Amino acid sequence: MKSIETGNNPSSVRLTNIPVLDYEEFFSQVDELMQVESNHCLNYFAVSFDDHYRFICCIGCDEKHTIILFSHEQPKTKEIRLKSITPIHFQFHVFEREIAENFGIVFTGHPWLKPVRYAFDRASTGMVMDNYPFFSIDSEELHEVGVGPVHAGIIEPGHFRFICNGEKVLHLEIQLGYQHRGIERLFVEKPLLIQKAILSESIAGDTAIGHSLCHTGLIEVLGGLDSIDSLSAERIIALEFERIAVHIGDTAALCTDIGYQFGQVVNEALRTIIINTTQLWCGNRFGKGLIRAGGTHYPLTKETLIKMKGNLDEVMERYLQITERIFSMSSVLGRFETIGKVTLKQALRIGAVGMAARSSGLKRDIRWSHPFGMYNKNEFDPVTLQKGDVWSRAMLRKQEVERSVAVIHDLIKLLHGDVTVSPPVNEPKLQPGSFAISLTEGWRGEICHTAITDKEGRIIHYKVKDPSFHNWMALALAVRGQEISDFPLCNKSFNLSYCGNDL
Amino acid sequence: MRELSIFYRHGKQYVPDLRKAELTPLFRGRPMISADISQEEAGIAASICPVDAISISPCTIDIGKCVFCNECSFCLPGKIRFTDDYRIASNNREDLLIKQGNDNLLRINPGFIRYEILSFFRHALKLRQVSAGGDNSAEMELNAAGNVNFDMGRYGIEFVASPRHADGIVITGPISQNMSKALQITFDSVPSPKIIILAGTDAISGGIFTGSPALNREFLGKYQIDLYVPGNPPHPLTFINGVLDLIGHK
Numbered sequence: 133m134k135s136i137e138t139g140n141n142p143s144s145v146r147l148t149n150i151p152v153l154d155y156e157e158f159f160s161q162v163d164e165l166m167q168v169e170s171n172h173c174l175n176y177f178a179v180s181f182d183d184h185y186r187f188i189c190c191i192g193c194d195e196k197h198t199i200i201l202f203s204h205e206q207p208k209t210k211e212i213r214l215k216s217i218t219p220i221h222f223q224f225h226v227f228e229r230e231i232a233e234n235f236g237i238v239f240t241g242h243p244w245l246k247p248v249r250y251a252f253d254r255a256s257t258g259m260v261m262d263n264y265p266f267f268s269i270d271s272e273e274l275h276e277v278g279v280g281p282v283h284a285g286i287i288e289p290g291h292f293r294f295i296c297n298g299e300k301v302l303h304l305e306i307q308l309g310y311q312h313r314g315i316e317r318l319f320v321e322k323p324l325l326i327q328k329a330i331l332s333e334s335i336a337g338d339t340a341i342g343h344s345l346c347h348t349g350l351i352e353v354l355g356g357l358d359s360i361d362s363l364s365a366e367r368i369i370a371l372e373f374e375r376i377a378v379h380i381g382d383t384a385a386l387c388t389d390i391g392y393q394f395g396q397v398v399n400e401a402l403r404t405i406i407i408n409t410t411q412l413w414c415g416n417r418f419g420k421g422l423i424r425a426g427g428t429h430y431p432l433t434k435e436t437l438i439k440m441k442g443n444l445d446e447v448m449e450r451y452l453q454i455t456e457r458i459f460s461m462s463s464v465l466g467r468f469e470t471i472g473k474v475t476l477k478q479a480l481r482i483g484a485v486g487m488a489a490r491s492s493g494l495k496r497d498i499r500w501s502h503p504f505g506m507y508n509k510n511e512f513d514p515v516t517l518q519k520g521d522v523w524s525r526a527m528l529r530k531q532e533v534e535r536s537v538a539v540i541h542d543l544i545k546l547l548h549g550d551v552t553v554s555p556p557v558n559e560p561k562l563q564p565g566s567f568a569i570s571l572t573e574g575w576r577g578e579i580c581h582t583a584i585t586d587k588e589g590r591i592i593h594y595k596v597k598d599p600s601f602h603n604w605m606a607l608a609l610a611v612r613g614q615e616i617s618d619f620p621l622c623n624k625s626f627n628l629s630y631c632g633n634d635l
Numbered sequence: 636m637r638e639l640s641i642f643y644r645h646g647k648q649y650v651p652d653l654r655k656a657e658l659t660p661l662f663r664g665r666p667m668i669s670a671d672i673s674q675e676e677a678g679i680a681a682s683i684c685p686v687d688a689i690s691i692s693p694c695t696i697d698i699g700k701c702v703f704c705n706e707c708s709f710c711l712p713g714k715i716r717f718t719d720d721y722r723i724a725s726n727n728r729e730d731l732l733i734k735q736g737n738d739n740l741l742r743i744n745p746g747f748i749r750y751e752i753l754s755f756f757r758h759a760l761k762l763r764q765v766s767a768g769g770d771n772s773a774e775m776e777l778n779a780a781g782n783v784n785f786d787m788g789r790y791g792i793e794f795v796a797s798p799r800h801a802d803g804i805v806i807t808g809p810i811s812q813n814m815s816k817a818l819q820i821t822f823d824s825v826p827s828p829k830i831i832i833l834a835g836t837d838a839i840s841g842g843i844f845t846g847s848p849a850l851n852r853e854f855l856g857k858y859q860i861d862l863y864v865p866g867n868p869p870h871p872l873t874f875i876n877g878v879l880d881l882i883g884h885k
């Protein structure tokens with residue numbers, strides 16, 4: 133095997149140490165690695181250099197807890213045609229689509245080489261949002277339903293195109309890109325570290341902690357900053373707080389979608405307590421401003437900690453009460469059970485991550501497979517459920533909330549009243565000529581940031597992968613064979629990110 | 636029976652007075668720049684500000700650009716401070732420029748309120764939200780404005796599904812090129828008279844995305860903006876108070 137393997141997360145290597153294979157070799161190496169179920173593609177992307185493209189593939193090995201890196205290069209000739217990996221390993225479909233869109237590279241044999249986000253700097257500006265090549269079936273019995281980009285509620289935009297037989301969905305195609313803000317380019321162009329930190333909080337504002345933590349890991353490993361235990365513990369508390377807040381909010385939203393208003397309002401009120409606690413800690417309900425490289429502006433003081441514990445206990449007691457009620461009502465179960473199923477086989481094929489994977493029986497969780505910081509202290513045991521339906525995704529949230537609370541209590545004990553007092557580091561010098569990768573388990577799932585530095589240590593390439601990038605396909609599969617009226621419920625049960633995909 | 640006990644624990648959740656509710660001390664609302672800040676200090680603050688929200692003489696923070704990161708205040712603790720005053724919405728873009736020594740409360744400028752707003756929307760205002768590159772935090776805060784705690788529905792202010800049922804639109808996000816057309820179509824579908832509210836720094840100025848070639852903010856040049864609601868994201872109380880002031884609620 134020609135690759136470089138690292139057991140650290142985050143991790144940085146010299147760019148020149150990542151082996152360059154010729155494409156045939158690259159192809160068979162991917163094939164070989166993908167035969168193992170516990171391996172999956174963390175990221176596969178192309179970087180444009182003066183006269184060539186470098187394609188870097190990052191494979192995560194869950195069993196061995198490692199990251200495997202290797203690459204191939206193609207000179208910038210007129211047209212690059214490569215044999216697509218997608219037909220044999222479907223999880224590569226979206227990565228190849230992204231590369232094709234950005235650089236005009238043709239992957240022969242790819243069944244679905246459509247744009248993923250209509251990036252402003254895409255290779256072919258001939259492709260425009262208005263003429264997205266939707267799959268369609270010429271039939272007198274079937275009809276199409278288009279929804280969006282603007283939806284009924286206050287949510288982000290995206291277009292859903294259903295092909296239905298009566299009320300039954302045969303096929304759903306999801307067109308995204310409306311939220312594209314050119315964020316990866318801005319990571320390179322904005323010179324100040326604080327600008328990059330704020331960008332990272334804005335990749336998906338509902339995951340401000342998750343993404344900024346991932347970004348900060350990258351900067352710290354490139355800047356050679358030591359990790360501080362108390363700081364790491366505080367960050368993980370913040371990350372778990374974010375997870376708890378969103379999971380409880382989603383429990384409320386799932387109740388809304390099935391018309392159980394009591395469940396909705398009780399959970400809404402509980403979420404408010406959690407995010408107000410985050411605001412108490414750092415002044416922002418989403419934790420914006422909290423995570424910075426090398427230190428913190430907002431130490432977790434004793435007073436905050438006491439309030440935090442009190443609020444957490446109160447919320448947990450009430451959350452367990454209301455969820456016990458929710459999951460024992462037959463009218464709720466009737467709407468949750470067997471709806472929107474994704475099988476384990478499907479989850480594996482599409483390379484699902486995070487909640488979408490775990491609710492279909494696929495144990496995939498960065499906190500367990502590639503632990504970072506204080507997650508290394510006690511082995512984290514992820515929740516997995518088997519059925520892959522709306523019930524599983526709802527129940528998974530409830531159980532994950534309990535697990536997160538346990539993690540927080542453990543960390544508080546480990547902290548022994550230590551408070552991080554060091555302020556953030558300003559503009560650390562980053563290692564030159566390096567490639568760095570950082571993984572975090574946000575509430576949706578695996579977040580992956582990668583960066584490449586030039587010989588002066590400036591970031592010249594930045595790549596963000598939100599878990600939604602893998603998981604949108606899970607939603608498309610989940611609604612097949614369902615009533616179209618179940619779509620909102622299925623959609624909410626995944627709660628995927630539009631801006632995280634569109635960047 | 637079980638529901639009753641949950642109900643009992645749930646208790647009363649609504650914030651009784653949305654005008655006077657207090658937020659936690661660290662909340663970053665209206666900034667205050669001390670009158671004696673030197674030009675040199677202002678220059679330092681301006682140089683570290685990630686979004687060019689600070690200009691130097693007189694030292695001024697544009698809270699329509701500010702992402703409330705607090706960096707300027709960490710750097711000049713005695714000179715710049717963000718208070719917990721969340722009433723920072725305004726209908727006049729100029730009023731969002733907070734100058735050194737200025738500690739005035741930020742209030743709606745009555746002279747700028749269009750006649751139709753006071754005559755039609757005072758008791759009921761239905762809004763259609765459009766996320767145009769929003770990062771979903773502003774969107775969640777707008778949802779929260781209608782939730783069991785903030786409950787702005789008590790004043791007849793509500794978000795509706797169809798633009799045809801709406802009296803105006805609330806835009807979040809820096810307005811991506813890819814969303815610009817859908818934004819225009821949505822706005823065109825709202826019957827007149829109609830209002831435009833920009834919620835969040837991203838919408839008001841582009842925020843951290845300012846200058847990105849993936850944006851298209853032409854829409855904003857075409858119409859009068861009725862309300863600017865700063866924040867990253869805007870707090871529900873900032874939004875609700877701004878709207879109440881706009882429609883002339885006492």
Ligand code: SF4
Nearest residue numbers: 684701702704705707
């Ligand atoms: S708080 Fe606002 S004004 Fe101060 S540095 Fe941050 S963005 Fe600039």
